[in-house]
Amino acid sequence: MEPTFWENRWREGKTAFHEGAVNFHLERHFPVLKLGRGAHVFVPLCGKSVDIDWLLAQGCRVSGSELSAEAVEAVFARLDVTPEIRDVRGLRCYSSHGLDLWQGDFFALRSADLGPADAxxxxxxxxxxxxRMRGGYADHLRRLCNGLPQLLVTYDYDQALMEGPPFAVPEADIRALYQDPYEITPLSSVDIYGPLADRCSGKEQSWFLRPAIT
Known part of the structure; x- marks a missing residue:
């Protein structure tokens, strides 16, 4: 999607994709990542998700990437902290208390910006x-976080019944994108819930992507 699409969605308040509660799959399956306190978790296209707050509460350091400055600022306002802000190659990094949110184009982010991460x-x-964009996204994520375990949440529904985003991503597509270099394990599949359930019916699914042992 073009950046202006997402900027307009945030500006117009069309953010039904935003969950006001911690994601079910994150709470249930976070242990599969086997992370200790202080582990560094990267959350791509994080929006203003309260999952960030939950990860911080588990003792994790969190980095996120998000196009919308409005969404990034909402996170820090909710946490009631004032971030330090620095500009890096057209990106803007907001940092405070173990949290770094990179505002700007996800595809402009580099692994050196994130530093070593754990999941x-x-x-x-x-x-x-x-x-048409999934291959490029998966390739760039691999460059940013090569060899890291991943907890992935997706939707599976009849795409003909609703125009994304969020888009339906069937299992075959997940395996085509991530089979190399991951072993892919399905975790949970539940009926779509929350605001999205008003638009379509289907499944919200989670997957554990474990780096394959070579």
């Missing part, structure tokens, strides 16, 4: 990508 939590990034 990826993707609830809203892959499903935001139309099919």
């Amino acid at each position: 990826v939590y993707d609830r809203a990034a892959l499903v935001a990508m139309p099919p």
Whole structure:
């Protein structure tokens, strides 16, 4: 999707994709990542997700990437902290208390910006990508976080019944994108809930992507 699409969605308040509660799959399956306190989790296309707050409460350091400055500022306002802000190659990094949110184009982010990380939590990034962009997204995420375990949340529904985003991402597409270099394990599949349930019926699913042992 073009950046202006997402900027307009945030500006117009069309953010039904935003969950006001911690994601079910994150709470249930976070232990599969086997992270200790102080572990660094990267959350691509994080929006203003309260999942960030939950990860911080688990003792994690969190980095996120988000196009909308409005969404990034909402996170820090909710946490009631004032971030330090610095500009890096057209990106803007907001930092405070173990949290770094990179505002700008996800594809401009570099692994050196993030530094060493321990895991990826993707609830809203892959499903935001139309099919033509998924390969590029997966490739860039691999460059940013090569060899890291990932907790992935997706949707599966009849795409003909609703125009994304969020888009339906069937299992075959997940395996085509991530089979190399991951072993892919399905975790949970529940009926779509929350604001999205008013638009379509289907399944919200989670997957554990474990780096394959070579």
